[in-house]
Amino acid sequence: MKLSVPYFTTLILIPSFVSAAAIPDGVHLNGTLAKRGGEVNYLANCEQNNVYAGTGYPLSRIAWFANVDNSLSGNDLPDSLSNEYRDWSHGGAYLTWEGQQQNIRFPDSGVMVQTHIDWDAQSRPFTPWAGWAQRTSDGRYFNCYK
Numbered sequence: 001m002k003l004s005v006p007y008f009t010t011l012i013l014i015p016s017f018v019s020a021a022a023i024p025d026g027v028h029l030n031g032t033l034a035k036r037g038g039e040v041n042y043l044a045n046c047e048q049n050n051v052y053a054g055t056g057y058p059l060s061r062i063a064w065f066a067n068v069d070n071s072l073s074g075n076d077l078p079d080s081l082s083n084e085y086r087d088w089s090h091g092g093a094y095l096t097w098e099g100q101q102q103n104i105r106f107p108d109s110g111v112m113v114q115t116h117i118d119w120d121a122q123s124r125p126f127t128p129w130a131g132w133a134q135r136t137s138d139g140r141y142f143n144c145y146k
Contacts, residue, residue, distance in 0.1 A: 040068040041133060041142060045094040045113060048084065059084040060095035062104050062113060082106050082113070098122055112136045121146055 017130040042063045049056035063078035065071040071078070082104045086092045095102055099119030105112050113135050121130035124146050 038068060040065050040071055041113065042071070042078075043097055043117070043133075043144070057086070057092065058094050059086055060097070060102075062086060062106075062115075064106065080106050080108055110137075115144070117144060 040042055042065075043060075044063060045058065045060050048059050061084055062082040063071075064082075065076070066079045066081040083106070084118050085095050085102070085104065087095050095115040097115060098121050100118070102113055102115045104115065112135070114136060115131070116133065117131035121144075124130060126146055128146060129143060130146045133144055133146040134140065135142070
């Protein structure tokens with residue numbers, strides 16, 4: 001996947017997000033994250049800001065890293081970003097990840113990721129299993145952790 005660099009805008013991640021780590025061979029859904037260094041997807045609710053105009057709007061997207069170790073500094077750019085998504089039935093607010101499937105598309109590759117986050121994931125403490133996701137192009141599954 002290729003990353004398009006946004007110009008004239010900044011992306012501020014809201015601290016509440018879910019990460020989806022690739023399930024290593026032999027680990028089942030709802031399994032323990034068993035190894036480091038695999039690919040990872042971050043499901044995020046963000047604020048897209050135009051720093052020059054002082055305007056912004058909420059959006060939801062997935063940030064994909066080919067190697068989780070390259071995503072841990074807090075300043076790393078993802079290898080790919082999904083399209084922006086907004087919940088227009090709620091005035092353009094963030095997507096509700098919990099309790100409903102979301103189909104998220106990556107424009108640079110055409111890859112789709114389906115998310116299946118448990119309805120109560122937001123109320124769980126940080127780090128427990130929160131659901132799963134599937135990349136439909138190759139059928140790869142990802143465990144999701146808060």
